[in-house]
Structures are given as C-alpha cells and as structure tokens.
Amino acid sequence: MTGFTLELTEDQRTLQKWLHEFSVNVIRPAASEWDEREETPWPVIQEAAKAGIYSLDFFASTWGDETGISLPITMEELFWGDAGIGLSIVGTTLGLAGILANGTPDQLAEWAPQCFGTPDDPRLCALAVSEPNAGSDVSSMKTTAVYDEAKDEWVLNGVKTWITNGGIADVHVIVAAVDPELKARGQASFVVGPEFKGKGLAQGQKFKKHGIRASHTSEVILDDLRIPGSALLGGKEKLDGRLAKARERMESAQRGHHVKTEREKGGQAAMATFEASRPSVGAQAVGIARAAYEYSLEYAKTREQFGRPIITNQGIAFTLADMKTRLDASRLLVWRAAWMGRNSVPFSSGEGSMSKLYAGETAVWVTEQAIQILGGNGYTREYPVERWHRDAKIYTIFEGTSEIQRLIISRAISGIQIP
Numbered sequence: 001m002t003g004f005t006l007e008l009t010e011d012q013r014t015l016q017k018w019l020h021e022f023s024v025n026v027i028r029p030a031a032s033e034w035d036e037r038e039e040t041p042w043p044v045i046q047e048a049a050k051a052g053i054y055s056l057d058f059f060a061s062t063w064g065d066e067t068g069i070s071l072p073i074t075m076e077e078l079f080w081g082d083a084g085i086g087l088s089i090v091g092t093t094l095g096l097a098g099i100l101a102n103g104t105p106d107q108l109a110e111w112a113p114q115c116f117g118t119p120d121d122p123r124l125c126a127l128a129v130s131e132p133n134a135g136s137d138v139s140s141m142k143t144t145a146v147y148d149e150a151k152d153e154w155v156l157n158g159v160k161t162w163i164t165n166g167g168i169a170d171v172h173v174i175v176a177a178v179d180p181e182l183k184a185r186g187q188a189s190f191v192v193g194p195e196f197k198g199k200g201l202a203q204g205q206k207f208k209k210h211g212i213r214a215s216h217t218s219e220v221i222l223d224d225l226r227i228p229g230s231a232l233l234g235g236k237e238k239l240d241g242r243l244a245k246a247r248e249r250m251e252s253a254q255r256g257h258h259v260k261t262e263r264e265k266g267g268q269a270a271m272a273t274f275e276a277s278r279p280s281v282g283a284q285a286v287g288i289a290r291a292a293y294e295y296s297l298e299y300a301k302t303r304e305q306f307g308r309p310i311i312t313n314q315g316i317a318f319t320l321a322d323m324k325t326r327l328d329a330s331r332l333l334v335w336r337a338a339w340m341g342r343n344s345v346p347f348s349s350g351e352g353s354m355s356k357l358y359a360g361e362t363a364v365w366v367t368e369q370a371i372q373i374l375g376g377n378g379y380t381r382e383y384p385v386e387r388w389h390r391d392a393k394i395y396t397i398f399e400g401t402s403e404i405q406r407l408i409i410s411r412a413i414s415g416i417q418i419p
Contacts, residue, residue, distance in 0.1 A: 167203020
C-alpha cells in the first residue's frame with residue numbers, strides 16, 4: 001500500500017503539459033475574438049478534435065483515471081486558456097454524462113460517438129434540465145413526457161432554459177416529468193437526435209451573457225416533440241419499476257409510516273448526482289483564477305511606479321500572497337472531492353459542494369483583485385483580466401448557486417433538514 005502523496009503521475013504530468021500547450025498556442029490567441037463575437041468557436045473545437053482533445057476516447061480516458069485527478073487537471077488547463085472556449089469544448093460532456101448515468105450499455109454505445117462526431121465533422125451534445133421556474137429546485141420541473149402506447153412514442157412538451165449548446169447541438173439529453181406527482185422521483189431522461197430539430201425541438205432565445213460569451217447558451221422549446229420509445233434512457237421496463245416503487249413509498253408515507261418523503265428521497269438522489277460533477281466545475285474556476293493570478297503577478301513585477309516595481313508595495317504583495325493561498329486551497333478542495341467521487345467515498349460533509357463553492361468564490365475574488373492591481377489598465381479590454389472577471393462570476397451561479405452549496409453543506413454537517 002502506497003503512502004499519501006500529492007505528486008502527479010508521469011501520465012498526469014504529460015496530460016497537464018499537453019493541454020497547457022494547446023491552451024497557449026490555440027485557445028489564448030482566439031479568446032478575445034470569440035468573446036467579442038459571442039459565437040460558438042467552431043474552428044477551435046475542430047482544432048481540439050484534430051488534436052485528440054475533443055473526442056470520446058479522450059474524455060473516457062480522463063474519467064477512467066482511478067485517482068480522479070485527470071479530469072480536474074483537464075478542466076483547469078483548458079479554462080486557464082479561456083472559460084468560454086473551454087466550455088464550448090467540454091460542454092458536450094454534460095449530455096454524455098446524462099447518457100452514461102441513465103442509459104443502457106447499448107444506448108451508450110449508440111449515442112456516445114454521435115455526441116462528438118469526427119475531427120472533420122465535429123458535433124455537439126446538450127443536457128437540458130433547467131427551466132424558467134425550475135433551476136435549483138429541480139423537483140418543480142414542468143416539462144412533461146407522455147407515453148403513446150399505440151405508437152410506442154413519447155410526446156415531450158415544455159421549455160428548457162440556460163442550456164449550454166441548446167438548440168445547436170446534434171444530440172439533446174432532456175430530463176422531463178413522466179409522473180409530476182412524484183416530483184424528482186417521477187422524472188426520466190430522453191435522448192433526442194438531430195433529425196428532430198425543427199420537428200418539435202427548436203432553439204428559443206439565445207442569451208447574451210456577461211461572461212463565458214464564446215459558449216452558446218439558449219432556451220430549448222419542446223412542442224409536441226414525438227420521439228421513439230427507444231429514446232427513453234434506461235428503457236420502459238426499468239422506468240415502470242422505479243415509478244412503482246416510488247408510488248408505494250409515497251402511499252406508505254401518506255399512511256404515516258416512518259419513511260422519508262419522495263421530495264426528500266428525490267432531493268438526495270439529485271444532490272448525489274450534482275455532487276459528483278461539482279469538482280470538475282470547481283476545477284474550471286481554479287483555471288480562471290490561476291490565469292488572473294499569474295498575469296497580475298507578472299504585471300506587478302514589471303510595472304513601475306515612483307521608480308520601483310509595484311510588487312514592492314506591501315498592499316500589492318500581500319494581496320498576491322492571499323490570491324496564491326486561496327488558489328491553492330481551492331485546487332486541494334477540488335482534488336479531494338474528485339478523488340472521493342472517483343473512489344465512491346461518500347460526500348458526508350458536502351465535500352463536492354465545498355470544492356465548487358470555495359473555488360467559484362475564489363475565482364471572483366482573485367479576478368477582482370487582478371483588476372485592482374492593474375488599475376485602469378485592468379478595466380479595459382486591452383488586458384484580459386476584465387474578461388476573466390466576467391467569466392468567473394458564473395461560478396457562483398450555475399451548477400448550484402453559492403447559497404445552494406452552503407445549504408447542502410450545512411445539511412450534511414448538521415444532519416438537519418435546514419429549509
């Protein structure tokens with residue numbers, strides 16, 4: 001049995017170096033242009049595909065790392081390059097994770113390659129969960145899926161919002177309510193191919209965002225979308241069995257038996273799913289924070305005022321010390337949670353949420369300090385720190401707001417259902 005170590009393996013160091021070089025040579029030079037254009041950076045995605053980064057094999061290998069660290073390394077390096085472009089490259093994995101978590105082996109084999117396409121013809125995938133009135137509260141989902149037994153089809157209706165790659169993706173993974181009374185326990189996931197675009201699935205409003213502007217975010221409109229029965233991830237038999245058990249538990253609870261309500265059960269299941277993904281989101285925030293810290297450190301060492309570098313002022317030097325400390329603490333929280341998730345260690349204290357909460361708020365704070373260190377220069381688009389600050393803010397909002405993370409952590413450490 002090996003002792004405790006934080007030293008990366010040779011494979012992990014090679015991965016880190018390779019991705020860093022890609023960010024330096026491909027992502028960074030394109031970052032400002034695609035932020036201004038607010039469009040999906042297809043040329044960069046294609047370069048990533050040709051390099052072997054945007055591919056099923058690449059993400060399968062990073063997920064397969066038994067330490068759990070290869071995925072946060074990947075996220076940190078790509079998002080050090082640029083958050084908007086980084087999200088355009090990794091956004092497909094959100095939908096892929098939905099297929100992996102809920103689909104059968106045959107469904108995974110059929111759909112996973114379609115999520116990425118080929119280097120010559122890259123494709124995108126989207127995960128559609130959030131709704132106008134169901135963001136943090138996924139149990140309030142209004143999108144419905146009704147089974148038409150005569151035709152063996154599902155009919156989906158509703159509006160999804162804040163969807164990465166929404167409407168432009170070739171594959172959409174859509175979460176809908178099949179039994180609204182069961183709340184989160186009555187939901188199922190469906191995979192929708194490109195042939196249904198314009199035939200019940202359409203892009204709604206595209207959002208003009210404060211940051212991560214190279215990543216496409218929009219509504220997805222579902223209007224009597226008819227998809228085959230085989231589109232239900234996991235299959236009808238498994239769904240029927242799960243719904244039957246959920247109804248039994250609900251009836252038992254209503255009779256006053258000592259069982260948890262379906263809202264509690266569903267909430268715990270959803271929390272477990274999101275907890276597993278939060279370290280990767282935290283790693284993205286670490287990448288942004290590191291970019292801002294490194295840039296402002298170099299600036300402070302070369303920028304002179306009153307005949308000396310500004311880093312010789314304690315106000316600047318101590319701020320940089322705090323930036324570095326919070327950055328490293330964030331990375332360690334992310335790595336711990338990533339290791340726990342990969343090795344099925346329970347998040348008994350909300351460790352997944354801790355990593356995302358601290359890294360997200362650190363990214364906002366570090367990028368703000370970077371602007372302050374650069375002064376007026378930091379406020380202009382001639383320097384990248386203002387873009388990093390805009391990009392960082394979303395990390396206190398999506399994948400669960402900072403307030404939701406604190407709620408999850410407080411419930412976990414207290415054992416009390418804090419409202």
